Amino acid sequence: MKKYRLAFIGMGPGGADWITPAAWQQIAAADYIYASARLQDTVEDALPAFSGFFSLGTKERTWRIFNGRLTTLVEPILDDLERGNVVVLCTGDTGIFSIASWLNRVISERLPQQPIDWLPGISSLQYLSAKLKRSWQNLRIISLHGREPEDLDEVFRSKEPLGIFTDPHHSPHWLATQLIEAGRGEAQMSCGYSLTYPEEEIVTGSVRSFLTSPEEETRLCLVIVSEKTSVEEQTPSPWEKGFAGGMPDHAFQRGNRPMTKSVIRSRLASLL
Structure with a gap:
C-alpha cells in the first residue's frame, strides 16, 4: 500500500514573492492543501505567474480551509492521508512559533510510521x-x-x-x-x-x-x-576588527614590548 506524504510548509512573511521554490514544488505535488483563507488567496492569486515556472500544471487539488483551531485539523488530515499527499501551509517559518510543531507531534503519535517533511520559510x-x-x-x-x-x-x-x-x-x-x-x-x-x-x-x-x-x-x-x-552599532565580529585568524592581538599581555601581528602569525601557521 502506497504511503502518502505529509508536509508542513513555511510560506514566508506573506507576499507570494517570498515563497520558496521548494514550497511551490510541494504544493504542486499535493492532493490536499490545508491553509488559512489568507494563504489560500495568496497561492491562488499567484498561480498564473508561478505555474509555468514551477510546473504546477492543472492538477486538481482540494483545499481545506481552517480557522486556527488546530484540534479540528487532526482527523481530516489523517483521513486525507489515506487518499493522497497532504500539505499544511504555515505562516512564516516552520521552526518559530509555528502550527507545525503541535500537529507534527500529535500526528506522529497517531501514525508513528507516517512520512513527514518540514520545509522552512522566511520568517517575518x-x-x-x-x-x-x-x-x-x-x-x-x-x-x-x-x-x-x-x-x-x-x-x-x-x-x-x-x-x-x-x-x-x-x-x-x-x-x-x-x-x-x-x-x-x-x-x-x-x-x-x-x-x-x-x-x-x-x-x-x-x-x-x-x-x-x-x-x-x-x-x-x-x-x-x-x-x-x-x-x-552592533558588536562586530573578529573579521570586522581586522582579525586574520588564531588569537587576536589584544588577547596577549605584552606590556610595551613589540609583537608579531595576527596576519603574520596566521600566515606562518598556514605553512606548517
Missing part, C-alpha cells in the same frame, strides 16, 4: 531585521500571539534586544506602556506592519512615541526593541 523576523539592516541572532524572541509568557515582566525589564510577535490585544501601544513601566521608555522600537504586502509600513521611534498609536492593532505586526539600532 528575518525580513524585518533585513529591512532594518541589523542581525537578529542576538534577539530574545517571544510570541504574544494569543499567549502571554509567565516571565513577561522579567523579559521587559531586561536590557536584552527583543523580537516580539504580536496580536491585536498586544499592540505596539500596549507594548509601549509595559516597556515604559519596565524602565525602557527611551529604547528604540521598530514596528513592521503587513510586511511584504503592498501596504507594508515600518515605523521606528522611541518606545515612548508609540503611546500615540492605536490601543488595538488589527494589522499583522512584528516588533523589535533594542538599545542598538543599526549594523554599525
